[in-house]
Amino acid sequence: xxxxxxxxxxxxMCCATGICGPEPDRKLIEFNETxxxxxxxxxxNLKIMRASLVFNSLLFFANPEIARLVKxxxxxxxxxxxxxxxxxxxxxxxxYAEIKNVLEKETxxx
Amino acid sequence: MxxxxxxxxxxxxxxxxxxxxxGVGKSTMSCATAVWLAKAGYKTLLVTTDPAPNLSDIFGQxxxxxxxxxxxxxxxxxxxxxxxxxxxxxxxxxxGPLRDLLDEKxxxxxxxxxxxxxxxxxxxxxxxxxxxxxxxxxxxxxxxAPTGHTIRLLELxxxxxxxxxxxxxxxxxxxxxxxxxxxxxxxxxxxxxxxxRTSFVFVLKPENSxxxxxxxxxxxxxxxxxxxxxxxxxxxxxxxxxTDDFFRKKKAGxxxxxxxxxxxxxxxxxxxxxxxDSEVSGTELLNAVGRFxxxxxxxxxxxxxxxxRSAVFFNQKSYRKLNCxxxxxxxxxxRFIFFTxxxGVGKSTIxxxxxxxxxxxxxxxxxVTTDPASHLHDIFGQxxNHEPTKINxxxxxxxxxxxxxxxxxxxxxxxxxxxxxxxxxxxRSVEEDLNSxxxxxxxxxxxxxxxxxxxxxxxxxxxxAPTGHTLRLLELxTDWKGFxxxxxxxxxxxxxxxxxxxxxxxxMRNRDKSSFVFVMYPEYTPMIEAWRASExxxxxxxxxxxxxxxxxxxxxxxxxxxxxxKRRKQQEKYLGEIEERFNKPxxxxxxxxxxxxxxxxxxxxxxxxxxxx
Numbered sequence: 001x002x003x004x005x006x007x008x009x010x011x012x013m014c015c016a017t018g019i020c021g022p023e024p025d026r027k028l029i030e031f032n033e034t035x036x037x038x039x040x041x042x043x044x045n046l047k048i049m050r051a052s053l054v055f056n057s058l059l060f061f062a063n064p065e066i067a068r069l070v071k072x073x074x075x076x077x078x079x080x081x082x083x084x085x086x087x088x089x090x091x092x093x094x095x096y097a098e099i100k101n102v103l104e105k106e107t108x109x110x
Numbered sequence: 111m112x113x114x115x116x117x118x119x120x121x122x123x124x125x126x127x128x129x130x131x132x133g134v135g136k137s138t139m140s141c142a143t144a145v146w147l148a149k150a151g152y153k154t155l156l157v158t159t160d161p162a163p164n165l166s167d168i169f170g171q172x173x174x175x176x177x178x179x180x181x182x183x184x185x186x187x188x189x190x191x192x193x194x195x196x197x198x199x200x201x202x203x204x205x206g207p208l209r210d211l212l213d214e215k216x217x218x219x220x221x222x223x224x225x226x227x228x229x230x231x232x233x234x235x236x237x238x239x240x241x242x243x244x245x246x247x248x249x250x251x252x253x254x255a256p257t258g259h260t261i262r263l264l265e266l267x268x269x270x271x272x273x274x275x276x277x278x279x280x281x282x283x284x285x286x287x288x289x290x291x292x293x294x295x296x297x298x299x300x301x302x303x304x305x306x307r308t309s310f311v312f313v314l315k316p317e318n319s320x321x322x323x324x325x326x327x328x329x330x331x332x333x334x335x336x337x338x339x340x341x342x343x344x345x346x347x348x349x350x351x352x353t354d355d356f357f358r359k360k361k362a363g364x365x366x367x368x369x370x371x372x373x374x375x376x377x378x379x380x381x382x383x384x385x386x387d388s389e390v391s392g393t394e395l396l397n398a399v400g401r402f403x404x405x406x407x408x409x410x411x412x413x414x415x416x417x418x419r420s421a422v423f424f425n426q427k428s429y430r431k432l433n434c435x436x437x438x439x440x441x442x443x444x445r446f447i448f449f450t451x452x453x454g455v456g457k458s459t460i461x462x463x464x465x466x467x468x469x470x471x472x473x474x475x476x477x478v479t480t481d482p483a484s485h486l487h488d489i490f491g492q493x494x495n496h497e498p499t500k501i502n503x504x505x506x507x508x509x510x511x512x513x514x515x516x517x518x519x520x521x522x523x524x525x526x527x528x529x530x531x532x533x534x535x536x537x538r539s540v541e542e543d544l545n546s547x548x549x550x551x552x553x554x555x556x557x558x559x560x561x562x563x564x565x566x567x568x569x570x571x572x573x574x575a576p577t578g579h580t581l582r583l584l585e586l587x588t589d590w591k592g593f594x595x596x597x598x599x600x601x602x603x604x605x606x607x608x609x610x611x612x613x614x615x616x617x618m619r620n621r622d623k624s625s626f627v628f629v630m631y632p633e634y635t636p637m638i639e640a641w642r643a644s645e646x647x648x649x650x651x652x653x654x655x656x657x658x659x660x661x662x663x664x665x666x667x668x669x670x671x672x673x674x675x676k677r678r679k680q681q682e683k684y685l686g687e688i689e690e691r692f693n694k695p696x697x698x699x700x701x702x703x704x705x706x707x708x709x710x711x712x713x714x715x716x717x718x719x720x721x722x723x
Contacts, residue, residue, distance in 0.1 A: 029529060033536045054220055057207045070211050 127255035130313035140253035146400025148186035200233035258330030356668030387676035434720030451629035461573035467716035521553035625656035632684035
């Protein structure tokens, strides 16, 4: 398996887990679960990054396509997911199956 | 002698931090230390981050936001860092790069989100660090110190990439944004942990609450590898001023507290500094304080007590406008009363006294404490539980204590219940994430809110937590509401939850339903801190202060000598300032020679404080 990169560009939020709000955010809990599974599946061959709009703004500018989308649509377009730099989903958190599917296709085409 | 603790070793710059709650005399002690060091020939910089600095009063000259030489003093410079300005600069540094990306509305939302105590603490420390990096002085004296919490936040940078990869729960830390600052923070923490370079001094008052607070903070820092250097116990009653039974009794009580300090901190060097009859200012007096603390020159304290009678009496009648009952009775069936103020001002006592007074007037009253160090059980002489407990011997009075740990357990249970259909692994990771400070705060706040439901009481009295923590809790609902209304919160908050918050905010803002009472005593720092907190409440949450309670007023029939005559004059000056600043109805409680415990003592105090006649 080659080294791949998965980046999630996220909007402003208190915690990455969704646990510290008034009610737990199911979507974020499930998404954390997804990332944990992927981390163990790929055993260090997948670099996962979560970029927060507030705290990692430089990463947003590093990808002109992301910067353009946020500029045109506002933070409502987030979260955006990229695999090896290309956008694969916007405005939603992907499921484990969806990400896995994209990663496998990428591996085949590589 | 303590001077070995503060003198630079000649090779490295020495940093001296003064830690302790507001009103304990940190400013005086840090100024005295700086003056003493400068006089001893060391090139000294004094840095204050006090939100309402009084360096200009102490030194008799304007100082401000830039390094300023102190007049007629060789070797001494000072700077006043405005913490509000520091926070604003810090927020701007984060938000700045986003200007090209987002419109004004979205930028405002992000700025508001950064308006948290976490960010404020970090911003202040960020400023400290500027002076820790090759400052060009032999010694730098800071009149405040970072807390364990701030340092833990600062430790995040070292692991920030891990944080991103593993998406661990974190409060908003500084590190993630300022990747370049990582090395800077690490170096600062190294310095703090180095006893040769850094001295950490705790200033406390001879009071039980001050001992507890110091112990807690010192332990927290020690876990992070930061050792306490020594203690300054400030404000002991001078023996020769205790010329009557009242003050002799107080002095005896104080001696028991001193004995407790000795047992609680057996391995630390301590110095006991006496209460002065007036505020210390000017370099000569400050140097005398320094000589007392660092050279044991006890003869130079400036205490000159001639036990002649003094004619200075404060006439509180002229200030009294209304009584407690008229101000605090329920107007629409139910009232919520919040006593707020810093630790050591006597909130619990005043809240308990008021609660009993109102219960005796026939109102079914519940007193709730959110203070983890609450001593309600001492005051009422019975155990106070998480659920309302009836107070023995009063028909209408109940008390409850929000136990943070139990609240957290309840919160955890509820959250885990909501993910019970998820995989084992998810449940485990949720459980892990529930061990974050965020979860603790949420849990306490949820419990706090639950007392807002129509609860069957005419009056609910909150003896609120002693720090800005409470303010933050009060602030939160508005923030959330802001986010929810604007639809930018990534979380899916249900409509029911949303309505619950809106309801609480509405109740707190409505002056027919809620009364916020600021408790303080008539000295500079307690007054300023209360004033700032009340302004924050107004600006950030839209809550207007209802009244002011001034505690520890010197009684008429005790301390009739020159020393307390001067103290009375000082109290009178600040009572005038409090009235002018707040312009609210005031109630007064007198200094007592014992802690009021039991219903009889509270009723007596209630008559004095709230009585119509």
